[in-house]
Amino acid sequence: MAPDTLNRPLRVGWYIHPLRLGGLEHFLLRLAKKLDPQHVEIVGIFARKGEVVDAFTGCGIETKILNFRSFRHGFENLSESLLSHRIDLVQTNMFTPLAAIAAEHVGLPHIWRVGGHPDVALRRMNPDERRMHLEVMAAQSTAIVCNSQFVAEPFAGFSGPKPVIIRNGVANVLEYQVRAPSKKHLRNLPRICMLAHFDPQKRHEDLIRAAALVITRFPQARFALYGSTFGETSMVAYRKELRKLIISLGLEGVVIMKRTKDAVAELCRATVSVMPSINESSSNAILESMACGTPVIAADSGGNKEMIDSSTNGLLVTQCAPEELANAILNLLQEPAFAQKIAISASQKIRHDYDLDICATRYLTLYRSCMNDLKTVDPENSKCAV
Template sequence: MNITHFVENLNRGGLERMVIDLVKAQHRQGDKVQVVCLFERGSLAGELDRLSIPVHACGKKTGLDLRALACARQFIAGHYTEVLHTHNAVAHYQAVLASAGMGIRQVVNTRHGMGGANRKGGRREWLFRRALKATDAVVAVCEAARRDAVRRGVAPARKTCVVPNGIVVEGFDVASDAMHERLTNLLKIPDATRIIGTVGRLNWAKDQASLIRAFRLVRHKRPNTALVLIGDGELRETLRACAYDEGVAGCVHFLGDRDDVRELLQGLDLFVLPSITEGYSMALLEACATGLPIVATDVGGNAEIVSDGATGRIVPACDPPALAEAMLGLLHESQRASRLGRAARDWVEAHGSLDAMAARYGRLYFGDWEAVT
């Protein structure tokens, strides 16, 4: 099968990680796959280059860019595309416009988040809805996102389904004392320090500011703790200032974008996802695969991954005291935290694998809706 994935770019992020892993799985099973990037190729494109999987960039400029559309059309047509799989709203309507009249057998769009930034009246959503006439399926990554998209009129119920994200679980080792020691050495902190960590872009949606404020409360009762933020973004300096204002700047560590996230996760004692909005978080799946106790906010698909009291803790968003209380509880009850971490690993092995996700998309590409839903 000739498959074209159409994205904005392949810069580091959960969406991009999912696309690359899915492309690799499809390549292994014999499909002819390419990725077309609306803007630049992105920092992760090299992973596909090493497998000789084509990654093309259209170099789109601001506004209507006919040259970029023509470029995209050439890439889609030259691949003899049978399945056009787009990711999120902008990539979707641009790809549908670029491929108009080609008669592609199956056009599938995956919406990777909750779409909170683009309400029903927004221009992007209006263009997305117009493109649905040439779309066979709109995939949400969690049931909460599917219901929200239907409720807001973003997509009709008859065209929506859910395919949860998946990861290569076998690639993750569980947290260990040896990796904890490695991380404390990296941070230059005492070996006995309990390390709380999060992974994600430093932006408004991930709400690391609430985590920093909650961490101040944790430090008041557990002075031997440190907070690690893995990822980068436009709020880096704002969050540094927040840590300073809260009086915890000396024990909040900004590690930036990293290529060794899996190893860093293995050194944590506790994983926290404080997001205001989420789809189906790849970071949460990775924390589950590492066997970490987890605290996550009750937004998007988080509660579809973390079962409160069974595989972690779920707390309200934008509530630093509640976040701090949950973190302190797991830091205090180490045996309970270990049980939750083991249960999270068992859950992701059964429900969050890349193979399960790839198989669902494969059935959807052939129009087998019943097998997907």
């Protein structure tokens, strides 16, 4: 049914991983709160309870927990829920086909929002299996949304909808910078921050090894690695290895690892924000650092290159190169005027390319287009009001 004939807000069901409250989930929360409820109502759909469900509920967003025991049970439960909750459009925000199959079964359009690079998200599959998985998901979707060109590249040559690029949005820069303290007092006590869950892809060890080099010039510098293991065995093991590395390099008290309930506050307080992760799609930590007015150093890899023009609005360094990373950190600490210059330029880029209002407008345009069965719409230049 076309949106003009609904006589009510468009109800969009978002199928979301319930357990990992990371950058993607924080972005979805921001987007859900920004979309005008007169036009769109978001319903968060989850396989089971978890901290992401609690976060959505805490923000007043309607949620549905399936509690399924098997894929078939989940399919039946979800199909029924889509009808009983009067869902008009389904959006999958992870790499599982359940919601796409259920949407097709009950005759609803489906959007697949691809938030991470398939080679990372599906790394346990071999290349042929990954490609088959992507082709199946694409075939079941009315539209595919990617948050960077880097993420869209694997879909080249596929039949079906062409990926649409809608970059993640962050709140108005002023909303971040009003929380940012003056960094003048940090020149003598620099604070280097990394915000990323403890996954080997994030390359925390590069920053730890860089820290050992930086403190030879700035012994008062402190390094904070904020993130979570989500209780996953592989991440817990990785964090333990990082702890051993910190001890072996004599960095106890210099490098800390812990969780934070207010990531934006930590980024605002930082002198420098670092993201050495490889094959990152569109790092929310980078975007929020730029919005906070905190200069960013990132690996020259993946979607990082689409956000950062090195030496203009941030610094890019060779991936897996701790010495180069250390030199970049020292460059910013030794040249505060240069650090301030790239931070200002970064704020301008956020205003121009990553504004949350623009992002929400593009999603609304896409939702309306899918309801009208326009499979190749590009909302990039839409002027629809949010």
